[in-house]
Amino acid sequence: MTAIATTAPTTVARPRPLADVLTMLRRSLLRAVRYPGLTVFIVAGPLVMLLLFVYVFGGAFGAGVAPGVTPGADGRAAYLDYITPTLLVITVVGGATSVAVSAAMDAASGIMARFKTMAISPGSVLSGHVLGFVVQALVALVLVLGAAVAMGYRPEADALDWLALLGLFVLLGIALNWLCVAMGLNARSVETASNTPMILLLLPFLGSGFVPVETMPTAVRWFAEHQPFTPIIDTVRGLLAGGAGLEGSTAVQAVAWCVVIGVAGYVWARSLFRRERRL
Incomplete structure (x- = not known):
């Protein structure tokens, strides 16, 4: 009788989306610990602006944003209340610009091309970048808000307002991070990736x-009223003030802008990730 040789069936590893996303998130956070320069930048920029605008310009600017306030100490206190929500939003924007650099570094080094050959969920590679910098941005937000409180800022938000703020900041962070991941993948160099998202940092000024x-x-007023950051900043300002002066339509516009930016960034980033990188 002739023996028939049999072979065991080959087991093909299948991607596990949730586990893969958590792995890539852990990778992103470990990179932040080992290379803290980008994280420091996320916090340092808003802190410098907070000190500069409050202690140098605040005495005069405060009288312009709060009618009846006299220049000087009262003006600085009024402007601290006005500018703190802005700098919290800028903190999230700064984290998003950093993710563009991180994504460009991975693309330029070839690690993303290597990930494409592995049995992992394709979306997890980019999602790890996005979620990792959202976590960093939330930590930076606590530090910047703590500095503002130490300078005399006193938010009037209640528990529901804080919960709404957390949700808005997470949504904003995810939206901007997807957009900046796409910008990083689209950039021809890491240097270009660091400059392209700067337009996002200019929009709060406009x-x-x-x-x-x-x-x-x-x-200029027409542009300011119809760009994304005006309703977002106004919503953050209103929630920190306990809902004072916050209109429901403004909050709806803020959420809508975040959704539009996030969806556009996600679609663009996934398209670029599938495409072979040509340097």
């Missing part, structure tokens, strides 16, 4: 972040 839009010329 909105209600530092002065009321009512004080702007007509054309």
